[in-house]
Amino acid sequence: MDRYTRLVELGWNMDLLRSGTVMVVGAGALGNEIIKNLALAGVGNVLVVDLDEIETHNLTRSVLFRGADVGRRKAEVAARAAADIEPQINIRWFDTPVQNTLGLGVFRNVDVVLGGLDNIQTRRDLMRSCMLTDTPFIDGGLYFLDGDVRTFLPPFPVCFDCTMTQDERDAGWRRWSCLGLLGDDGAGVGPTAPTVASMIGGLQVQLALKYLHRDFDGAFEMRVPNGVRIRFNGFADEYERWDLNRETDCPTHLTATSIPESSITSIPHGADMAASQLLELAQAELGPEAYVELGFDVVHSLQCYQCGRSEASARRRGALGIAETMCPTCTPSTCAECGHSIAKTIASRPDLVFPDKVDCASCFESNPLVLRDAQTLNRIEPDSAALAYTLAELTVPMMDILEARDFDGQKSMYLQLDGDRDRVFGAS
Ligand SMILES: [Zn+2]
Ligand SMILES: [Zn+2]
Ligand SMILES: [Zn+2]
Incomplete structure (x- = not known):
């Protein structure tokens, strides 16, 4: 306990921190600071997601990376460095896009999601998953000498998407869909200051630690302001804070309502199960014409109008670039x-x-x-092209929660893929 004496004097409760679980998306400049602080504070369980490799220019802004790490995966190196700081930490890393890696059941089982990204589409996707599962999202951003933190906590009076204009949403989607799923070092964002990354990452973690103590009866009340933006102005050297406003037509608010815990059924299968098997489970509960919603569009075949050839595919719409869409024959x-x-x-x-x-x-x-026509599907239903694939091939993430409905959409249930639990959180 000696190690944490000073933290306990601050009012932190080590049992709460050790039992806490935090998801960190992005292991760049901001993610490094976040992960370092979580490890120093003794947070027990951390999930790190980043698909990028370490490049030389990352070394001036990433406390957890060394020259010998260039070319290795950011998520893995950051996780190993965190375990070096605090060997007791249960830290898991993932080097694939968060959208098709960690499903809603993961979000439902973490206490806080911290964003260290620079792309809008992934933030919007994280916000949506958090709203469906009542998980707080504390987002960080860097821009030149400025940085900011935005807090979005249940019951989500405001969300990340409320702060976007439709043009920004469209541009975010376009950029994301042209370049595939961007990592945190995506191009065209402008330089960011490692000094400001320390400030913003530090603030995000402090808010996360406070959130873990929200029901704790300690020396002082731990409150996290909800729906605020805290901006550090690096030119004027000032912090500013203001309330974010709910947008009436926010597409995320209009479509992402919390999934009631009582309606979720855990099944002992993972995302490697066959789509046909999941459909059978749904049919057993909801009748022969039941179907399962994927919640996103999957391209299942590419058809060339010129040569007539078609190719089977299972790629998430948006992750398909021009190089894959063009007909290789024509x-x-x-x-x-x-x-x-x-x-x-x-x-x-x-x-x-x-x-x-x-x-x-x-x-x-x-x-x-010659670009081919992409045929898409968004549900697993009888006679669907989806039945030829596993859920993972259809880009369903681990521990996802999928909604099954009966024929006329009157009855529905949610199925959580619990078979992936150890792959995500480690063997218990
Ligand atoms: Zn919103
Ligand atoms: Zn062709
Ligand atoms: Zn030429």
């Missing part, structure tokens, strides 16, 4: 004029890609581009 692989790779032009010069042609990045000759 689009030449190299420039007819100079032989430069068309795929390279698509990857490096999106400004040269048009709906029906690609202008070669090397010689600017126009080459034909």
Whole structure:
């Protein structure tokens, strides 16, 4: 207990911190500070999600990374460094996009979600999962010498999406869907200050620790302000705080209402189960014409109108780029004029890609581009193309909660994939 004496003097209760579970999305500059602080404070259980690799320029802004770590996964290196700080910590890392990695059942089982991201779409997706499961979301952001923290706690009088304009939502989706699922170091965001990352990450963790103590009868009351933005102005050297406003037409508020805990049935299967098996479970409860909502669109086949070929696929809509959407038969692989790779032009010069042609990045000759039609599905139902896949292949995340409905949508139930619990949280 010696180790935590000073923290106990601050009013922290170590049992509460040790039994707490915090999800950290993003292990860049901000994530490093967040994870470091959680480990120093003795928070017992941490999930880290980041799909990026460490690059040399990360070393000036990431306390948990060393030169020898360049090329390794940010999530793994950050998690190992945290375990070096506090060997008792149960820290789990994931290096795939959070959207198809950690499902609603994970959100329901963590105390707080901390965001250390720079892309809007992932924040909107996190906000949605938090609202469906009554999980607090404390988001951090950095911009030049500025930084800010936004708090969104149940019952969510305001949410992250309320703070967006429709243009920002569209731009966020476009950027996310063009480049696939962006990591926290996505391009075009502007430089951020590691000094400010310490301040913002520190504030996020302090709020999270207070949240863990919300019902604790300690020396002083621990309260976390809900629906506020706390901004550090790095030019004026001032903190400002103001209340965020609910937007009446907020798409997340209109569609994401909390799933009542009493309506959730845990099943002993994970996301590696066959979609057909899940449908059978739903049918056993809700009748032969029951179906299961996925909650997102999956592209299940790509069809070329020109050559008539179709290809089976199971990719989340939005994560499919032009390179995957173009017909490999009808689009030449190299420039007819100079032989430069068309795929390279698509990857490096999106400004040269048009709906029906690609202008070669090397010689600017126009080459034909044929994009295929994406056939999508958003539910598992009798005779559906989804039945050929496992849930994971359909990009259903681990421990997800899926809604099953009867034929006319009158009766419904929620099924939680509990078979993934150990893969997410570690063997208990
Ligand atoms: Zn909202
Ligand atoms: Zn074709
Ligand atoms: Zn060319």
